[in-house]
Amino acid sequence: MTQQLLACPAPAKLNLFLYVTGRRADGYHLLQTAFQLIDRCDTLDVEVRNDGQIIRTNDIPGVPAEADLIVRAARLLQKKTACPLGANLTLHKILPMGGGLGGGSSDAATTLMALNQLWHTGLSKTELMSLGLQLGADVPFFIFGENAFAEGVGEELQAIQTPERWFVVIEPGVQVPTPAIFSAKELTRDSKIVRIADFSSNAEMFWKNDLQTVACAMFPEVDEAVRWLSQFGNAKMTGSGSCVFCAFADESAADKVIAQMPERWTSWKAKALNRHPMDE
Known part of the structure; x- marks a missing residue:
């Protein structure tokens, strides 16, 4: 059984356009956007633990482990599936924080995809996207896995073709x-x-x-x-x-x-x- 996945890519996204079309009663803004994946990536090393603990193994300046979306994503999947396994997570960060590139959301999505595979938790892509939405509006897009036209708060996705560039x-x-x-x-x-x-x-x-x-x-x-x-x-x-x-x-x-x-x-x-x- 595979016990680890190394250098799992967490790519950045660009918003080819972004319109704010309204506001919901709960304060969330309604958006329309086109998400474009690009080949600039954070990478994540994931190793299975048998004791149920979720450990981020490296320090990331300004991001305490407990607040990190990768740790929160792992715990969310663990809770959702009642998985007894844990994980060591090592995040190699190159995407800037507060840059609009979706880095934190992409890191969380890659964590969910990698652990769903390593833990054999068997969630479908749709189920993972639904789980990811609890972490942030951009997370479902990265799990969706294709360039997308997005609506709602960013979670209603339709695949689009974009040019090579x-x-x-x-x-x-x-x-x-x-x-x-x-x-x-x-x-x-x-x-x-x-x-x-x-x-x-x-x-x-x-x-x-x-x-x-x-x-x-x-x-x-x-x-x-x-x-x-x-x-x-x-x-x-x-x-x-x-x-x-x-x-x-x-x-x-x-x-x-x-x-x-x-x-x-x-x-x-x-x-x-x-x-x-x-x-x-």
Whole structure:
């Protein structure tokens, strides 16, 4: 029996557009977005324990183990399935926190997928997605495993095809707290609802992120990154920020932009993925 899985990928996502279309009675915002998987990943080493304990084996600055989504995900699966086994979890983190790349959600999704396999708990993809939603609105997308048009609070997913391309991503050096963006009174909350067919037929249109204006006003660093990258194409923020991205047809075009990047920013290129690497 397999007792461990090493270097399990937890890929980042980009929001190709993000509209806020309303607000529910419970305060959650209704969204429409297109999620794009990219090949920049955190990785997770998972080892089965026989004593039922869930242990994160390494320190992650600013994230106590008890609050870490990977630990919470493992405990949730353990409780849901009454599994007597435990796990050692080692997270190799490269995706920035507070960057809008879904890193924490992706880490949690990979934890659920890896432990469902190692513990032989036998949950279906749909059951895992439902469990993941308890941890965060983006978690079901990563378990879904394909690029997706998303609605609701982000959990109603339909698979979409996106073009082969490369992205340049800038980390502006600030963490953007999601609640601050969503609670801003100037946030647009009534964007016109679009259909998946509208997006699929016009994927290169200048789709926008409704959260970007608020984030740029609060964080000049984000605004500066958007302005700089916009000279090369339709640059926009992903999620609630802070990372900013622009799409390119090929790797060499992305390399040329990175070669001109101001030194004050961390930047990198990433390739579009069609499927989650754990789902292949």
